[in-house]
Amino acid sequence: MTPKKGSKVPAAVGFDLPNAGAAAARRGIIRGRVAWLAAFVIAGGLVTYALVSSKPVTETTATLATAFTMPTSDGGSVSLSDYAGKPVILYFNEGAGCDSCLMQMAAIEANPAFAKQGIAVLPIVMNTAAQINSDRERLGVTTPFALDDGTVSEEYGTLGTGMHAGLPGHGFILIDADGVQRWYGNYPSMWLDPTKLLDIVDSKL
Numbered sequence: 001m002t003p004k005k006g007s008k009v010p011a012a013v014g015f016d017l018p019n020a021g022a023a024a025a026r027r028g029i030i031r032g033r034v035a036w037l038a039a040f041v042i043a044g045g046l047v048t049y050a051l052v053s054s055k056p057v058t059e060t061t062a063t064l065a066t067a068f069t070m071p072t073s074d075g076g077s078v079s080l081s082d083y084a085g086k087p088v089i090l091y092f093n094e095g096a097g098c099d100s101c102l103m104q105m106a107a108i109e110a111n112p113a114f115a116k117q118g119i120a121v122l123p124i125v126m127n128t129a130a131q132i133n134s135d136r137e138r139l140g141v142t143t144p145f146a147l148d149d150g151t152v153s154e155e156y157g158t159l160g161t162g163m164h165a166g167l168p169g170h171g172f173i174l175i176d177a178d179g180v181q182r183w184y185g186n187y188p189s190m191w192l193d194p195t196k197l198l199d200i201v202d203s204k205l
Helices: 017-053 099-109 129-139 151-155 194-204
Strands: 057-059 069-071 077-079 088-092 120-125 171-175 180-186
Touching: 088 099, 099 120, 099 129, 099 194, 171 194, 180 194
Parallel strands: 088 120
Antiparallel strands: 057 180, 069 077, 088 171, 171 180
16 A cells, blocks of 8 residues: 655664663663672671671679589599689680680790799580590690580570580680689680780689
8 A cells, every 4th residue: 555645754763773772781781780789788787797896795793602523634634623712714625626725725824924923724625535635636625625515505694605506606714713703705716815805804703
């Protein structure tokens, strides 16, 4: 059929390929920016969580320390009453397989101020003697470790405060010469500078 004179011929239906390609490119850029922004937000959240979860938790309420007796990694035994008349720090930690836990004890051993000030440190783990002694020998830690079946860790509120629900975290409990608990500190970062630990002890005794 011939169009009437003066009438407009309809434009052919189709896609403007250059414009369609540009639109697709813009959509790709937008999606990329959204994905980048989402990743940034997630990363920021993870960093914030890590910072918050690694902050130490402390408690200074004075309470009578719970008595205990535990076997030790050198074949002996240890009781809280062994420290009567002098302050002691109970060092609860994950033990075997946690090198930073044993390196913490090694650093304490290397600081002569603990012995000079009469501050004993008793490391407590939920391991067998063979398990912890292997790591002690490998990392040069000389102090015998108390071997807990979980009872003492739970009694002192340290069980499940670290990365493992069934193990103690990285906690320190200061008990004074009269058997009174003066301070508790849990350090998810798995480290407390021994000098800082001594400063805390000095401020609480």
